[in-house]
Amino acid sequence: MKAKFNTALWLILLFLNQVLFAQSQSKTVDQRVDSVMQLMTLDEKIGQLNQYSDDWTATGPVTVDNDKTRQVRNGQVGSMLNCKGTDRTRWWQEAAMKSRLKIPLLFGQDVVHGYKTTFPIPLAESCSWDLDAMTLSSRVAATEASAGGIHWTFAPMVDIARDPRWGRVMEGAGEDPYLGSMIAAARVKGFQGNKLGDVNSVMACAKHFAAYGAAIGGRDYNTVDMSNQLLWEVYLPPFKAAVDAGVATFMNSFNVLNGIPATGNSYLQRDILKGKWDFEGFVVSDWNSIGEMITHGFAKNEEEAAFNAITAGSDMDMESRCYKKSLSQLVAGGKVPLALIDDAVRRILQKKFELGLFDDPFKYCNTEREQKELNNPEHAKIARDVAVRSIVLLKNQDNLLPLSKSIKTIAFIGPLVKAVKQNKGYWDVEVPGVDSNFIVSQWEGLQNKVGSKTKLLYAKGCEIEGSDKSGFDEAVQMAKQSDVVILSIGERRDMSGEAHSRSNLNIPGVQEDLLKELLATGKPVVVLINAGRPLVFNYTADNAPAILYTWWLGSEAGNAIADILFGDYNPSAKLTISFPLSVGQIPVYYNHLNTGRPVTSNMGNTSSYIDSPVNPKYEFGYGLSYTNFEYSNLQLSKKKMSIDGKIVVSLTVSNTGKYAGEEIIQLYLRDLVGSISRPVKDLKDFAKIALKAGESKIVRFTIDKEKLSFYNQKLQWVAEPGEFELMIGASSSDIRLNSVFELVN
Numbered sequence: 001m002k003a004k005f006n007t008a009l010w011l012i013l014l015f016l017n018q019v020l021f022a023q024s025q026s027k028t029v030d031q032r033v034d035s036v037m038q039l040m041t042l043d044e045k046i047g048q049l050n051q052y053s054d055d056w057t058a059t060g061p062v063t064v065d066n067d068k069t070r071q072v073r074n075g076q077v078g079s080m081l082n083c084k085g086t087d088r089t090r091w092w093q094e095a096a097m098k099s100r101l102k103i104p105l106l107f108g109q110d111v112v113h114g115y116k117t118t119f120p121i122p123l124a125e126s127c128s129w130d131l132d133a134m135t136l137s138s139r140v141a142a143t144e145a146s147a148g149g150i151h152w153t154f155a156p157m158v159d160i161a162r163d164p165r166w167g168r169v170m171e172g173a174g175e176d177p178y179l180g181s182m183i184a185a186a187r188v189k190g191f192q193g194n195k196l197g198d199v200n201s202v203m204a205c206a207k208h209f210a211a212y213g214a215a216i217g218g219r220d221y222n223t224v225d226m227s228n229q230l231l232w233e234v235y236l237p238p239f240k241a242a243v244d245a246g247v248a249t250f251m252n253s254f255n256v257l258n259g260i261p262a263t264g265n266s267y268l269q270r271d272i273l274k275g276k277w278d279f280e281g282f283v284v285s286d287w288n289s290i291g292e293m294i295t296h297g298f299a300k301n302e303e304e305a306a307f308n309a310i311t312a313g314s315d316m317d318m319e320s321r322c323y324k325k326s327l328s329q330l331v332a333g334g335k336v337p338l339a340l341i342d343d344a345v346r347r348i349l350q351k352k353f354e355l356g357l358f359d360d361p362f363k364y365c366n367t368e369r370e371q372k373e374l375n376n377p378e379h380a381k382i383a384r385d386v387a388v389r390s391i392v393l394l395k396n397q398d399n400l401l402p403l404s405k406s407i408k409t410i411a412f413i414g415p416l417v418k419a420v421k422q423n424k425g426y427w428d429v430e431v432p433g434v435d436s437n438f439i440v441s442q443w444e445g446l447q448n449k450v451g452s453k454t455k456l457l458y459a460k461g462c463e464i465e466g467s468d469k470s471g472f473d474e475a476v477q478m479a480k481q482s483d484v485v486i487l488s489i490g491e492r493r494d495m496s497g498e499a500h501s502r503s504n505l506n507i508p509g510v511q512e513d514l515l516k517e518l519l520a521t522g523k524p525v526v527v528l529i530n531a532g533r534p535l536v537f538n539y540t541a542d543n544a545p546a547i548l549y550t551w552w553l554g555s556e557a558g559n560a561i562a563d564i565l566f567g568d569y570n571p572s573a574k575l576t577i578s579f580p581l582s583v584g585q586i587p588v589y590y591n592h593l594n595t596g597r598p599v600t601s602n603m604g605n606t607s608s609y610i611d612s613p614v615n616p617k618y619e620f621g622y623g624l625s626y627t628n629f630e631y632s633n634l635q636l637s638k639k640k641m642s643i644d645g646k647i648v649v650s651l652t653v654s655n656t657g658k659y660a661g662e663e664i665i666q667l668y669l670r671d672l673v674g675s676i677s678r679p680v681k682d683l684k685d686f687a688k689i690a691l692k693a694g695e696s697k698i699v700r701f702t703i704d705k706e707k708l709s710f711y712n713q714k715l716q717w718v719a720e721p722g723e724f725e726l727m728i729g730a731s732s733s734d735i736r737l738n739s740v741f742e743l744v745n
């Protein structure tokens with residue numbers, strides 16, 4: 001009896017020793033992962049593959065199981081989402097520490113454009129073309145989120161989007177794969193900081209893999225059908241850029257791609273991501289996207305859905321419970337090899353080790369740090385700086401802007417002037433204990449800006465939606481008493497975002513009618529358009545003298561708008577997505593192929609509409625400044641380039657206006673003849689430079705093989721000899737300088 005007791009005691013000690021050993025610092029992460037895995041039962045391994053939502057905020061139906069806590073204590077859950085704040089995350093982590101192996105939980109959250117400090121929506125930020133600014137805003141978001149107990153953000157969304165009906169265009173970086181790739185890398189760098197394991201770094205997540213942005217009709221979650229050429233050339237590059245930047249995780253997507261749901265898609269996840277790209281992190285499903293494969297008609301039940309997903313390389317199951325319910329019998333029945341489960345578990349544990357959670361599971365639960373970072377005044381300054389860089393000046397007739405600071409009376413009119421939370425845009429985070437109205441409204445921003453000598457008048461005029469015009473009279477009266485009218489109109493913040501697609505992109509309600517009445521007063525009217533996507537506003541575009549597209553700018557919206565209105569920052573942003581003239585033009589994007597009968601030709605029947613122009617209202621790369629820039633003196637270091645050679649392109653950019661400003665100079669290329677048709681132009685480089693009034697600078701770009709390459713019919717990345725047109729533009733249509741060079745064998 002005593003001997004048996006001693007043996008049991010010895011085994012327990014040995015086991016504990018192994019756990020401690022597994023966690024010791026002296027081993028490599030791989031060895032530490034191995035030693036934990038040796039101790040795990042199949043049930044515990046499958047546990048690591050489950051991600052559950054906390055009981056609040058959700059973006060899908062929450063699975064109500066009353067024993068979540070028990071499952072965490074049993075080691076049956078690897079990660080949670082929607083738990084925020086150090087109190088809550090500590091509470092859950094304590095539950096995980098009661099499990100047999102004490103494997104820490106990972107806490108994930110949609111920190112898409114800020115945690116407590118809200119930054120402009122990502123589409124707005126992308127219009128800054130300012131990679132450092134985007135890295136910095138992601139850095140601040142990571143600092144705050146990690147201080148609030150979060151280890152992992154479900155961002156950046158790197159889906160290319162050419163269809164503004166899709167509500168999620170607000171979450172990405174627009175329509176261009178080159179710029180989108182640079183931005184993907186900048187954001188990953190910002191979220192992950194120097195390295196995972198630094199207490200202010202969070203894991204980034206490139207989503208939604210893949211092609212989610214091409215949902216038919218712009219309807220969220222809808223089918224995607226596309227050629228491999230388009231997939232590889234346009235939709236995959238930002239994901240590849242995220243991998244190259246060291247992104248820790250990927251999220252797959254809800255859509256079917258060429259008949260196969262992305263979540264059950266081995267070509268995407270095994271062949272490309274984990275195969276060709278050698279991605280070492282893990283893939284989380286989207287919310288119940290494993291279960292939704294049943295609705296797609298791709299799996300007959302949860303067991304088959306689990307089988308399809310794990311086989312295709314989906315490592316973690318967000319909220320469907322299919323893995324929990326079915327994986328152990330799939331392994332027991334020999335249908336799923338244990339090696340597949342082990343690979344997924346290894347990838348997840350690896351990240352837990354890299355984050356330092358095995359050494360200190362409560363590392364991110366420091367209440368003092370939480371208080372400090374959530375009240376860091378530097379963050380608001382950064383938010384304001386990024387916000388001014390995101391506002392696009394669309395029109396400025398007779399230099400109405402910037403406004404003088406000595407204007408006597410300004411009427412600030414519209415349903416969004418005094419709105420507070422609207423400025424946050426769709427993916428704001430409700431941070432526990434933080435007043436979600438902590439935002440500078442547009443009204444406050446203007447008040448902060450003007451001195452006591454300027455009188456500010458306000459009238460709402462109308463609501464965002466509806467047909468009520470009873471407020472028009474008051475608004476017109478206010479306008480008549482003022483020297484300048486500023487009208488703030490647009491969408492509601494939740495008219496874009498997940499599951500918020502629109503078939504009509506007009507400015508809702510009677511807001512443009514209000515503008516008509518205000519213009520009839522003869523007063524100069526500056527229009528601010530607030531939205532999460534490109535809208536269609538032809539009346540405003542053609543009649544208002546000045547228009548600023550302000551998107552949703554976040555915590556510092558009001559201050560940033562006032563900075564722009566009065567010229568304390570000279571607008572520098574340029575559109576990263578085309579603005580259609582009508583919904584009927586969609587999809588409309590700059591890097592299209594030519595047709596055999598282009599509209600610009602005189603061939604008789606052309607590829608046009610009989611009732612509309614084909615060009616968008618505002619094109620990719622468009623945006624004005626309060627000053628003017630001239631481009632001159634284009635030089636190419638040579639006109640013939642060998643395959644391993646380089647051409648240095650230089651030009652002079654001069655600020656010929658009255659204000660200091662920043663200009664985004666865009667380099668486009670066209671491969672004139674290829675083994676497959678090439679787009680009429682492709683952005684291949686850009687520079688953002690600051691110039692004082694009267695100043696000139698030389699801008700240089702280098703062209704190499706990489707910039708000339710594309711995927712041929714065999715999906716090989718090749719540069720084909722022949723002629724290329726080089727275009728230097730202030731937008732994709734406003735080409736200021738061009739030349740031709742040749743790639744020779």
Ligand code: NOJ
Binds near residue numbers: 207
């Ligand atoms: C569904 C969304 O598609 C995804 O982007 C998000 O990260 C998850 N829900 C979690 O909220």
